[in-house]
Amino acid sequence: MKIALIGYGKMGKTIEQIAKERGHEIVLTIDINNQDELTVENLKKADVAIEFTIPASAIANYEVCLKSGVPVVSGTTGWLDKKEDVIKMMNDNDGTFFYASNFSLGVNLFFALNKRLAKLMEGRSEYDVRMEEVHHTQKLDAPSGTAITLAEDLFDILPSKNSWTLDEPKSESEMNIKAIRERQVPGIHRIRYESDIDYIEIEHSAKSRHGFALGAVLAAEFSFGKKGMLTMNDLLNI
Structure with missing residues (x-):
């Protein structure tokens, strides 16, 4: 599976490591230094996007992912006052959005x-x-x-x-x-x-970030080929 990483801090780097260990390819990495590369054209190279950034940029990131037709998996918190807007955005683009406040x-x-x-x-x-x-x-x-x-x-x-x-x-x-x-x-x-x-x-x-990162990669694998709003309850069948 080809993955776009949006947010390349400590969590993003751990996600990258685990994704590669599971046989996936990172085709796009976005951080504060190359935000202009987060485009529909670049995202179309990916099968799924994993987004761990900050509340101020999260909604705009979701929008470009959904417009590109790429499922987005997000662990960014602090934006839930805009949840209904994001759901509408997802529905308008017939998209896939997997959100968890914690992927562990x-x-x-x-x-x-x-x-x-x-x-x-x-x-x-x-x-x-x-x-x-x-x-x-x-x-x-x-x-x-x-x-x-x-x-x-x-x-x-x-x-x-x-x-x-x-x-x-x-x-x-x-x-x-x-x-x-x-x-x-x-x-x-x-x-x-x-x-x-x-x-x-x-x-x-939590002992380390590993559990959160592994859960995010599992969520990306689960989201591929699905539509609509997804959560960890869907993934874990809780």
Whole structure:
């Protein structure tokens, strides 16, 4: 499979390594120094594009990929306020868009565990829930896209919570997410339910970027030949 890499930082380089190990060819690499090369003509050389950039450039990147007819796999977070626009763009171009806030197999199992624990805690008012996420200092968005996904899954289940805040909650319906930035931390997410007498906590901690990168390549393989909006639930059949 021929892959276009949009975003060639540490994650992009790890994706490149894994893609080549799996027998794929990188036919286009885009970073901050050659953004003018991200064209429909150049993208037509690829079977799929993998996009890991920043929120400010993501939407424009999706547009040129979809106009070129190339499936796009994206792990960029911080743009979901434009999600409906992206879906329309995808439909208008009869395209393929695979999005995940986190491509790690372990994190997506953690998503399922989070929902299961929330169902068990539903209606138990003696427990309050909060979240903590820790990432490297180069991560621009806070909280992380993974933390937001975890929070939204909680809100769908727990009647006592309907929004998150990085600050001290102003009401019982708000959930605090503590976002910590430290050097060389690939990603840690913790969810804690605490009462006056005990607490229950679940955690996922990434050891390296390898799991995220492998998931992105698997998503690219899965997207080839398909149409529409795809997620890790489709890939993992969760």
